[in-house]
Amino acid sequence: MQVSITVNGQQRTDEVEPRLLLAHYLREVRGLKATNIGCDTTSCGACTVIVDGLSVKSCTVLAVQADGAQVTTLEGLAGPDGEMHPVQRAFREEHGLQCGFCTPGMVMAAVGLLADNPDPSDREVREGLEGNLCRCTGYHNIVRAVRAAAQAGPAAGQVPQVQEVQA
Ligand code: FES
Numbered sequence: 001m002q003v004s005i006t007v008n009g010q011q012r013t014d015e016v017e018p019r020l021l022l023a024h025y026l027r028e029v030r031g032l033k034a035t036n037i038g039c040d041t042t043s044c045g046a047c048t049v050i051v052d053g054l055s056v057k058s059c060t061v062l063a064v065q066a067d068g069a070q071v072t073t074l075e076g077l078a079g080p081d082g083e084m085h086p087v088q089r090a091f092r093e094e095h096g097l098q099c100g101f102c103t104p105g106m107v108m109a110a111v112g113l114l115a116d117n118p119d120p121s122d123r124e125v126r127e128g129l130e131g132n133l134c135r136c137t138g139y140h141n142i143v144r145a146v147r148a149a150a151q152a153g154p155a156a157g158q159v160p161q162v163q164e165v166q167a
């Protein structure tokens with residue numbers, strides 16, 4: 001089947017198997033390897049991306065279901081001059097990661113959370129990110145990072161506006 005999906009501002013049409021997961025499409029067809037796959041069964045959140053403004057576990061969505069959608073992955077978060085997104089910067093400054101495996105999904109889920117709730121409490125951050133598992137940090141610094149990112153204002157809950165390019 002043919003799908004036409006805009007990823008990080010680049011629209012492309014590809015031939016895909018009907019059962020191909022969006023997570024595999026992003027990694028194998030689009031070559032965007034920042035989106036990690038930890039479980040393939042909707043449990044860990046490592047594969048979280050933003051689809052049409054909502055954070056979504058990309059292993060729960062078929063590529064064909066994303067036909068026509070706008071998808072943002074971690075690779076698309078930085079600004080046009082490579083400046084880090086406020087959530088990325090906060091994760092770095094607050095040491096919100098150790099091994100980093102969960103981090104791309106955690107950052108994308110945090111952007112989605114901050115879009116819904118621009119100034120969450122600790123508890124709201126924990127509840128909002130409960131679908132994202134981290135084996136290393138104990139979550140404390142992740143919560144701090146998300147709350148620090150909130151101080152950056154509305155930009156923390158937004159994905160960069162990238163100019164659409166047809167390829
Ligand atoms: S790989 Fe998608 S939730 Fe774990």
Ligand code: FES
Pocket residue numbers: 096097098099100101102103133134135136137
């Ligand atoms: S930093 Fe290692 S799994 Fe989260």
